[in-house]
Amino acid sequence: GENVEQHPSTLSVQEGDSAVIKCTYSDSASNYFPWYKQELGKRPQLIIDIRSNVGEKKDQRIAVTLNKTAKHFSLHITETQPEDSAVYFCAASTEGKSTFGDGTTLTVKP
Amino acid sequence: GAVVSQHPSRVICKSGTSVKIECRSLDFQATTMFWYRQFPKQSLMLMATSNEGSKATYEQGVEKDKFLINHASLTLSTLTVTSAHPEDSSFYICSARRGAGNYGYTFGSGTRLTVV
Numbered sequence: 001g002e003n004v005e006q007h008p009s010t011l012s013v014q015e016g017d018s019a020v021i022k023c024t025y026s027d028s029a030s031n032y033f034p035w036y037k038q039e040l041g042k043r044p045q046l047i048i049d050i051r052s053n054v055g056e057k058k059d060q061r062i063a064v065t066l067n068k069t070a071k072h073f074s075l076h077i078t079e080t081q082p083e084d085s086a087v088y089f090c091a092a093s094t095e096g097k098s099t100f101g102d103g104t105t106l107t108v109k110p
Numbered sequence: 111g112a113v114v115s116q117h118p119s120r121v122i123c124k125s126g127t128s129v130k131i132e133c134r135s136l137d138f139q140a141t142t143m144f145w146y147r148q149f150p151k152q153s154l155m156l157m158a159t160s161n162e163g164s165k166a167t168y169e170q171g172v173e174k175d176k177f178l179i180n181h182a183s184l185t186l187s188t189l190t191v192t193s194a195h196p197e198d199s200s201f202y203i204c205s206a207r208r209g210a211g212n213y214g215y216t217f218g219s220g221t222r223l224t225v226v
Contacts, residue, residue, distance in 0.1 A: 041222075042219070042220075043203060043217040044154070044203075045217070046215070046216075089153060089154065097144070098215065099156070100153045100154045100155075101153060102152070103152075103153050
């Protein structure tokens with residue numbers, strides 16, 4: 001089955017700096033890669049996604065890149081703000097089923 | 111759009127009892143719903159895939175007789191934790207996929223189950 005690895009597990013940045021979270025996947029059949037943000041005690045919220053036919057996607061301060069050959073994808077957050085502090089999960093999807101990474105706890109220090 | 115409602119948000123039950131968790135898609139028809147379990151500070155682990163009108167598909171290691179899933183309509187899936195034990199205490203969360211193909215999933219708000 002699919003195996004998703006996510007790094008780092010924790011990330012602390014200063015407000016205004018950029019944050020990068022990386023994921024690798026194993027199943028070349030995976031064709032959809034969403035990223036979720038989960039605040040403490042709340043549900044995961046989709047923040048951005050990318051399909052396998054696209055290499056990069058950007059939405060304001062958030063961007064995602066995908067390298068299908070290397071089977072890795074990354075989340076980039078620029079100009080971080082304290083409210084960006086949360087746990088971020090990547091996922092790789094095959095045939096509608098998602099496998100999640102272990103999550104990255106991002107802390108943005110004011 | 112794409113709202114998923116999950117109830118209850120919190121439940122405490124005694125060991126040996128059963129608990130039912132509901133997941134409803136409010137403004138779309140969900141042909142497939144997924145049930146995940148999330149232990150503290152861990153990732154979401156898929157328990158089962160629920161397809162409307164057919165039996166659920168369980169992931170390896172998940173006891174189908176303990177975690178009963180029913181997807182009787184296109185807007186409702188239920189997860190019943192039977193004969194609950196303290197080790198079943200966890201955060202259970204559903205997600206629903208809208209239509210066919212790979213789309214972002216909409217998650218329910220989750221249910222915090224505590225078995226005492």
